[in-house]
Amino acid sequence: MSVATQDTAIRTGRVTRTFIYVFLLVFALFYLLPFLVMVLNSLKPLEEITSGNMIALPQDWTIAPWLSAWSTAQIGVEPTGLRPYFWNSIKMVVPAVAISTVLGALNGYVLTKWRFRFDTILFGLMLFACFIPFQIVLIPMARILGELGIAGTTTGLILVHVVYGLGFSTLYFRNYYAAFPTELVRAAQIDGAGFFQIFWRILLPSSGPIIVVCVIWQFTNIWNDFLFGASFASGGAAPMTVALNNLVNSSTGVAEYNVHFAGAIMAAGPTLLVYIVAGRYFVRGLMAGSVKG
Amino acid sequence: MAAADTRADFRTRMQNWLPKIVLAPSVTLMLIFVYGFIFYTIYLSFTGSRMLPSYDWVGLRNYENLFRLSHWEIAITNLGIFASLYIIICTLIGLSLAIFLDQKIRGEGFLRPIYLYPMALSFIVTGTAWKWLLDPGIGIEATMQTWGFTEFTFNWIKDRDMAIYTIVIAAVWQTSGFVMAMFLAGLRGIDNEILKAAQMDGASNWSLYRRIIIPQLRPAFLSAFVILSHLAIKSYDLVIAMTDGGPGRATELPATFMYSYTFTRNQMGIGASSAVIMLMTIAAIMIPYLYAELREKK
Numbered sequence: 001m002s003v004a005t006q007d008t009a010i011r012t013g014r015v016t017r018t019f020i021y022v023f024l025l026v027f028a029l030f031y032l033l034p035f036l037v038m039v040l041n042s043l044k045p046l047e048e049i050t051s052g053n054m055i056a057l058p059q060d061w062t063i064a065p066w067l068s069a070w071s072t073a074q075i076g077v078e079p080t081g082l083r084p085y086f087w088n089s090i091k092m093v094v095p096a097v098a099i100s101t102v103l104g105a106l107n108g109y110v111l112t113k114w115r116f117r118f119d120t121i122l123f124g125l126m127l128f129a130c131f132i133p134f135q136i137v138l139i140p141m142a143r144i145l146g147e148l149g150i151a152g153t154t155t156g157l158i159l160v161h162v163v164y165g166l167g168f169s170t171l172y173f174r175n176y177y178a179a180f181p182t183e184l185v186r187a188a189q190i191d192g193a194g195f196f197q198i199f200w201r202i203l204l205p206s207s208g209p210i211i212v213v214c215v216i217w218q219f220t221n222i223w224n225d226f227l228f229g230a231s232f233a234s235g236g237a238a239p240m241t242v243a244l245n246n247l248v249n250s251s252t253g254v255a256e257y258n259v260h261f262a263g264a265i266m267a268a269g270p271t272l273l274v275y276i277v278a279g280r281y282f283v284r285g286l287m288a289g290s291v292k293g
Numbered sequence: 294m295a296a297a298d299t300r301a302d303f304r305t306r307m308q309n310w311l312p313k314i315v316l317a318p319s320v321t322l323m324l325i326f327v328y329g330f331i332f333y334t335i336y337l338s339f340t341g342s343r344m345l346p347s348y349d350w351v352g353l354r355n356y357e358n359l360f361r362l363s364h365w366e367i368a369i370t371n372l373g374i375f376a377s378l379y380i381i382i383c384t385l386i387g388l389s390l391a392i393f394l395d396q397k398i399r400g401e402g403f404l405r406p407i408y409l410y411p412m413a414l415s416f417i418v419t420g421t422a423w424k425w426l427l428d429p430g431i432g433i434e435a436t437m438q439t440w441g442f443t444e445f446t447f448n449w450i451k452d453r454d455m456a457i458y459t460i461v462i463a464a465v466w467q468t469s470g471f472v473m474a475m476f477l478a479g480l481r482g483i484d485n486e487i488l489k490a491a492q493m494d495g496a497s498n499w500s501l502y503r504r505i506i507i508p509q510l511r512p513a514f515l516s517a518f519v520i521l522s523h524l525a526i527k528s529y530d531l532v533i534a535m536t537d538g539g540p541g542r543a544t545e546l547p548a549t550f551m552y553s554y555t556f557t558r559n560q561m562g563i564g565a566s567s568a569v570i571m572l573m574t575i576a577a578i579m580i581p582y583l584y585a586e587l588r589e590k591k
Contacts, residue, residue: 106316125323261425
């Protein structure tokens with residue numbers, strides 16, 4: 001994010017400033033409250049929630065809901081807790097992010113430094129693919145995954161996420177490399193450096209920031225995906241989001257709100273952690289995906 | 294000598310082909326999995342497919358049936374309500390927060406990440422939080438009643454007429470911080486000299502914003518509109534997590550309609566036609582926008 005270096009021309013009086021601070025703080029509360037409620041209530045026994053004060057601190061602090069959500073809660077028909085699904089998500093997200101980032105980097109390199117006829121059209125097609133409603137591909141995707149024998153597996157989900165993540169990763173690297181001086185590439189070419197040598201020795205060493213942006217964006221998107229997970233891996237290979245939804249919206253038994261909240265925080269944990277550690281890059285990715293340029 | 298020549302020749306030719314070879318897998322994947330699949334779904338929308346794809350051509354019958362279904366009518370009416378409120382409220386909140394944050398606020402670096410963090414969460418997490426927060430039995434209503442406001446009621450999520458607005462609340466919570474960031478970036482890009490000049494001419498803060506600053510934010514408004522409307526049309530997870538389309542069909546949206554007609558009601562032809570309508574709507578918004586962005590870039 002940019003920092004205000006110039007003096008702001010707007011001057012505000014004391015009353016206005018007070019109003020502004022109150023407004024900003026009220027909204028900070030609005031954004032924080034739901035998460036705070038989740039944390040507080042995940043540390044309470046169920047009776048304290050049902051007797052009706054969600055905002056209060058726990059009287060009996062307990063981590064039992066967390067243990068239950070992680071290893072014993074009923075997910076679908078099995079009392080496995082969210083643990084196996086958490087690992088499903090990890091096993092899905094790591095290869096999918098790695099593959100789509102590598103391909104995106106190579107695509108961006110070719111599209112900016114080895115331009116050919118129709119490359120803008122190709123890029124336009126890739127860009128539009130970022131924004132299609134995925135409902136339009138669900139039916140044929142279900143068939144193809146079935147025919148490849150990877151329906152209902154993590155491998156299938158990896159394929160799906162790589163394919164639909166390519167647009168964004170290509171977009172990031174293309175826009176980044178577009179600003180990279182092409183003269184350097186030409187000079188290296190004259191010195192006899194090959195296609196991969198140029199990429200490896202010249203572009204890659206300065207690609208650090210955009211790699212971080214791309215990895216964070218893909219990680220967040222793929223981890224948070226629900227539609228593909230629910231459509232193509234609803235059984236034992238289900239990702240965390242699908243398992244969480246099964247936990248919260250199962251119609252059997254008493255709703256254990258505290259366990260639901262603990263589960264929700266677990267599902268939010270990895271992406272939230274990334275946001276806290278590298279929020280700047282996350283915001284850059286968001287902005288690059290919307291206001292290009 | 295001749296052999297060395299051909300080898301060098303081969304090497305240059307290889308170097309010329311290499312970029313295209315590297316690009317080929319991605320392009321192939323995209324052509325099959327995006328555009329091939331789109332055409333396949335469009336084709337299915339003209340067939341009488343039920344549980345499995347079939348290839349008997351029925352012309353426009355699925356579309357005629359689709360627009361006769363009250364279920365679909367509810368879904369698009371809901372999308373209309375949801376999308377317009379979502380876009381308007383997110384823009385208003387985002388713009389206000391951005392303008393206020395731009396007043397040299399102490400603690401800006403602390404507030405900004407708080408406004409933005411919901412964007413990092415899954416809609417399923419957001420849905421879970423708001424589902425129970427808005428639940429009259431344990432959420433805000435119950436809490437207010439324990440605090441002594443015994444008359445207080447807030448049961449929209451259980452109310453057929455009001456439930457769609459609860460989806461708006463949760464969706465606004467998730468994305469308005471992002472809209473703030475877009476406007477803030479726009480504000481920081483405005484040249485201060487113009488503002489100072491206008492101020493010397495005696496313009497008030499209000500007219501400064503109304504006449505000069507907000508008109509200059511046009512690109513940010515456009516991006517916000519495009520991003521928010523495309524998110525609204527694709528909304529699926531949030532509804533599933535919060536209400537599962539209920540109570541009754543009160544929060545059904547095109548995305549949930551498509552899923553249930555295709556995969557649980559075995560009306561694949563109709564499901565495909567609803568997906569095509571969704572794609573067309575997004576294409577109508579995205580294509581002109583992307584076209585303009587790509588042309589500018591050149």
